[in-house]
Amino acid sequence: MQTPSPEVAKAAEPVIEVRDLVKVYGGVKAINGLNLKVDAGELVSIIGPNGAGKSTFFKLLMGIEAPTSGKVYFHGKDITRLPCFRRARLGLGIKFQNMHVYQELSVFQNLFIPLRRNHKPDKIPGRVKVLLPQLHLEGTEEESVHRLSHGQQQWLAIGMSIALEPEVLLLDEPAAGMSAEETRATAEILKRLNRQGVTIGVIEHDMMFIRLLNARTTVLHYGQLFAEGSFEEIEQNENVHRIYLGKI
Amino acid sequence: MRIFKLLTGPQTLGRGPLFWSGFLLVMIVLALAPQYLSRYEIILFSNFFISGFLALSLCLLWGYCGILSLGQAAFFGIGGYAYGIVALNLLNLHENTMLAILAGIVVPALFAAFIGAIMFFARLKGVYIAILTLVVSLLFQTFLLQTADPSYTIGAAYLGGFNGLRPASPDDPLLPSLILGFGSATIELDGRSYEFFYFVLGLLCLVYLGLRCLVNSSYGYLLVGCREDSDRTETFGYDVRLIQLSVFCLSAALAGLAGLLYTAWGTYVHPKVFDVAPNILVVIWVAVGGRKDLTAALIGAIVVEWVSLRLASEGEISLFVLGAILVAVMLFAPEGLVIKLASLASSLRPKRDRAAATRVES
Numbered sequence: 001m002q003t004p005s006p007e008v009a010k011a012a013e014p015v016i017e018v019r020d021l022v023k024v025y026g027g028v029k030a031i032n033g034l035n036l037k038v039d040a041g042e043l044v045s046i047i048g049p050n051g052a053g054k055s056t057f058f059k060l061l062m063g064i065e066a067p068t069s070g071k072v073y074f075h076g077k078d079i080t081r082l083p084c085f086r087r088a089r090l091g092l093g094i095k096f097q098n099m100h101v102y103q104e105l106s107v108f109q110n111l112f113i114p115l116r117r118n119h120k121p122d123k124i125p126g127r128v129k130v131l132l133p134q135l136h137l138e139g140t141e142e143e144s145v146h147r148l149s150h151g152q153q154q155w156l157a158i159g160m161s162i163a164l165e166p167e168v169l170l171l172d173e174p175a176a177g178m179s180a181e182e183t184r185a186t187a188e189i190l191k192r193l194n195r196q197g198v199t200i201g202v203i204e205h206d207m208m209f210i211r212l213l214n215a216r217t218t219v220l221h222y223g224q225l226f227a228e229g230s231f232e233e234i235e236q237n238e239n240v241h242r243i244y245l246g247k248i
Numbered sequence: 249m250r251i252f253k254l255l256t257g258p259q260t261l262g263r264g265p266l267f268w269s270g271f272l273l274v275m276i277v278l279a280l281a282p283q284y285l286s287r288y289e290i291i292l293f294s295n296f297f298i299s300g301f302l303a304l305s306l307c308l309l310w311g312y313c314g315i316l317s318l319g320q321a322a323f324f325g326i327g328g329y330a331y332g333i334v335a336l337n338l339l340n341l342h343e344n345t346m347l348a349i350l351a352g353i354v355v356p357a358l359f360a361a362f363i364g365a366i367m368f369f370a371r372l373k374g375v376y377i378a379i380l381t382l383v384v385s386l387l388f389q390t391f392l393l394q395t396a397d398p399s400y401t402i403g404a405a406y407l408g409g410f411n412g413l414r415p416a417s418p419d420d421p422l423l424p425s426l427i428l429g430f431g432s433a434t435i436e437l438d439g440r441s442y443e444f445f446y447f448v449l450g451l452l453c454l455v456y457l458g459l460r461c462l463v464n465s466s467y468g469y470l471l472v473g474c475r476e477d478s479d480r481t482e483t484f485g486y487d488v489r490l491i492q493l494s495v496f497c498l499s500a501a502l503a504g505l506a507g508l509l510y511t512a513w514g515t516y517v518h519p520k521v522f523d524v525a526p527n528i529l530v531v532i533w534v535a536v537g538g539r540k541d542l543t544a545a546l547i548g549a550i551v552v553e554w555v556s557l558r559l560a561s562e563g564e565i566s567l568f569v570l571g572a573i574l575v576a577v578m579l580f581a582p583e584g585l586v587i588k589l590a591s592l593a594s595s596l597r598p599k600r601d602r603a604a605a606t607r608v609e610s
Contacts, residue, residue, distance in 0.1 A: 083482075085485050102477060106258070109469065113481065116470075121466055
C-alpha cells in the first residue's frame with residue numbers, strides 16, 4: 001500500500017470539521033451532537049426537512065451564533081469562539097437564507113463593500129467588470145438593487161460572497177424562488193466556482209437544484225446527521241424519503 | 249480629481265454643475281449677509297450655523313450609519329463645558345483658547361469612546377441606543393443642576409448649577425469668546441461680531457465638504473453597509489463594532505465642536521443644554537431635512553431654526569407648529585423634505601442624472 005504524499009494528505013485534510021456540536025434554543029435542540037467533516041475543494045449539498053437545523057448549522061459555522069457546546073475547526077484550528085468577522089478574514093463566506101443584499105445601494109456599491117476588504121478602491125471597478133458576467137448581471141452595474149428581479153438579487157447575494165474570494169463558501173438556499181432556467185444557471189455558477197477550488201456547502205430544498213449539483217449529499221434531521229452519500233444514494237434511500245414525508 | 253470624485257460621490261445629493269452653482273450662490277449670498285442683515289440677525293445666523301454642525305453630527309451617525317442617538321445634545325453640552333472649563337483655567341496663562349477648543353472636541357469624543365465601547369461591544373442596537381444616549385444626557389443635566397454649591401469648582405471654573413458655568417472667583421477671567429493664535433499673535437472672535445459669523449460659516453463649509461468626502465470614501469460605504477445590514481457587513485470580515493464606535497466618536501467630536509462654538513458665541517453654558525428638548529430638536533432638524541444626506545440635514549437645521557425663531561415671537565405656538573411640521577413631514581415625506589424635493593426635481597431630468605438622488609431617497 002502506498003503512503004499518500006504530503007501534498008495529497010494536506011489536500012485531504014478537512015477544511016471544516018465540527019465535533020459534537022449542540023445548539024439549544026429555549027429547550028429545543030436545533031443541533032444535537034452533530035459531527036461532520038468537509039474536505040478542501042469539496043462541494044457538499046445539505047438537505048433535510050424544515051426545522052432539521054440546516055440554517056442553524058451554517059450560522060454556527062460562520063460564528064453568527066455561538067454553539068451551546070461542541071467545537072468548530074477550520075483547517076484543524078479551533079474557531080469555536082472566533083467572531084464572525086474573524087472567520088470571514090480566515091476565508092469563510094456565507095450567503096444567508098434571506099437575500100441580505102443592500103437594497104438601497106446600486107449593484108456596483110453592493111459589490112464594492114466585500115471587494116474593498118481585499119482590494120484598493122481603484123482596482124474595484126475592474127473586479128466588478130470581471131464578476132458581473134459570471135453572475136449573469138452584465139449591464140446592471142448602476143442599477144439600484146430593488147429594481148433587479150428576484151433571481152438577479154440572489155445572484156448578486158452570491159456574488160457578494162464570491163467577491164470576498166473565500167476558501168469556503170456557505171450558501172443557504174441560493175436557488176430559492178428562482179425559475180428552472182435560473183436554477184440551472186445558479187448550479188453552473190457553483191460548479192464552476194468549485195472547479196476553481198472553492199469548497200462549497202449548499203443548503204437547498206429544491207431537489208432539482210441538488211440533482212444538478214450532483215455532489216456529496218448530507219441529510220440532517222432533528223439536528224443530527226441522518227444520512228450521507230452521493231446524490232443517487234440519498235435519492236434512493238427509503239429512510240430519507242420517509243423523513244421528508246414525516247414518517248420518522 | 250480624486251477630491252472632486254469624493255465630493256460628488258453617490259452617497260450625497262448634488263453631483264452636477266447646477267448643484268455646485270447653487271452652492272456657490274448660497275455661499276456668496278451668506279458672505280454678503282452683513283451688507284443686508286442687521287447685527288442682531290447676523291448674531292442669530294451665527295447660532296444657526298452652530299446648529300448646522302450639530303445636525304451634521306447626527307446625520308453622519310443616524311443617516312449614514314443607522315444609529316439613532318437621542319443624546320446628541322449631551323456631546324454638545326460636554327464640548328461646551330469642556331471648552332469653558334479649560335478656557336477659564338488657561339486664559340491667564342496662554343492668552344488664547346486654542347487648548348480649550350481642542351478640549352471641546354476631544355473630551356466629548358473620548359466620552360463617546362467610553363459609552364460607545366460599552367454599547368457597541370455589548371451589541372446594543374436601535375431603540376436601546378436611543379434610550380441609553382438620552383439617559384446619559386439627562387444624567388449630565390441632573391448632575392450639573394445640583395452643582396450650585398461653591399465646592400463644585402475645577403480650578404478657576406465654578407460649575408454653578410442652574411446658573412451655568414462661571415469663574416470661581418472675581419479674580420478669575422470671564423468665560424471667553426474664541427481667541428485664536430499663539431503668543432502675542434492672537435485674534436479674538438466675539439460671538440456678536442462679523443468675524444465670528446465668517447469664522448463659523450467658513451468652518452461649517454469646510455466641515456460639510458470634508459464630510460461629503462468622508463461619506464463618499466470607502467469608510468462611507470462601510471457606514472452605509474452597517475446601516476443597511478450590519479450582520480451582512482460583518483460576514484465580509486469587517487468589525488462592525490469598531491466602525492460604529494469610530495463614527496460615534498466622530499459624531500460626538502462634531503457635536504462637541506458645535507457645543508464649544510455655542511459657549512464661545514454666548515460666553516455662557518448651562519445645564520439646560522442637556523435637556524430632552526434640545527436632544528429631540530436635533531432629531532427634528534435632521535428628520536425634516538432628510539437624515540440620509542448631509543445637505544438635506546444641514547438645510548433642515550437652519551430652516552427649522554429660522555422658522556422656530558419666527559414663531560417664537562408668537563409665544564407657545566412655536567413648539568406646537570414645529571410638532572405639526574414634523575408629523576406632516578413624517579406622513580408625506582418620510583425621507584425628509586429636502587430629499588423629497590431633490591427627488592422630484594431629479595424626476596424631471598434624464599435618467600442618468602437621477603442615479604444619485606434615487607439612491608439617497610429610496
